[in-house]
Amino acid sequence: MKLVFLGPPGAGKGTQAKLLADAAKLAHISTGDMLREAVASGSSLGSKVKSIMDAGELVSDNLIVDLIKDRTSHADCAGGYILDGFPRTVAQAEALQQMLKQAGQELDKVVFFSVSEEALKARLENRRTVEGRSDDNVQTQLERLKVYSEKTAPLIDWYRSCGALVSLDATGSIEEVQQELRKIVDT
Ligand code: AMP
Numbered sequence: 001m002k003l004v005f006l007g008p009p010g011a012g013k014g015t016q017a018k019l020l021a022d023a024a025k026l027a028h029i030s031t032g033d034m035l036r037e038a039v040a041s042g043s044s045l046g047s048k049v050k051s052i053m054d055a056g057e058l059v060s061d062n063l064i065v066d067l068i069k070d071r072t073s074h075a076d077c078a079g080g081y082i083l084d085g086f087p088r089t090v091a092q093a094e095a096l097q098q099m100l101k102q103a104g105q106e107l108d109k110v111v112f113f114s115v116s117e118e119a120l121k122a123r124l125e126n127r128r129t130v131e132g133r134s135d136d137n138v139q140t141q142l143e144r145l146k147v148y149s150e151k152t153a154p155l156i157d158w159y160r161s162c163g164a165l166v167s168l169d170a171t172g173s174i175e176e177v178q179q180e181l182r183k184i185v186d187t
Pocket of ligand 1: 009033053054056057058059060064085086087088092144
């Protein structure tokens with residue numbers, strides 16, 4: 001099974017992806033985690049993307065698409081995967097579609113995490129104060145929300161028109177949302 005998790009920063013995609021990936025034996029591919037690891041390890045990729053991530057901007061489509069092409073070719077992806085944080089632009093979605101087509105594959109579902117603005121703000125504040133991620137200061141979070149509306153939100157209609165989009169109400173507790181998610185992937 002191949003899934004894409006789509007939604008604003010703070011919608012809970014990463015938390016839900018981890019739980020579902022463990023339960024359904026899927027690889028969890030988070031481009032944000034991969035890039036943060038590159039920054040932490042001090043690799044050349046890390047030094048290239050650090051300032052972009054700290055500013056809340058998107059790294060280049062080519063770089064991310066190459067990262068995904070490589071990651072999805074690993075053995076742990078043979079049984080399926082969850083893409084969390086990719087694609088984030090129409091160009092990335094087109095590249096993904098092309099990549100899958102060439103391999104004679106397709107996405108099973110694109111799950112859109114729908115969440116109210118108040119819940120989103122509360123979650124982002126919690127993440128800032130409790131988790132302390134380096135790209136989670138107020139300024140960066142606001143920029144990431146803006147970038148999401150401008151560049152990523154158009155993917156909702158893009159995938160809806162492909163018929164692959166399923167909406168998930170992501171406002172409940174972690175357990176409630178996971179339960180709803182399981183229903184979606186089981187049907
Ligand atoms: P995330 O943890 O998914 O919110 O990603 C953290 C940061 O990594 C983003 O703010 C971007 O700077 C970068 N990033 C992650 N995924 C992508 C992507 N698909 N395209 C471009 N930049 C990305």
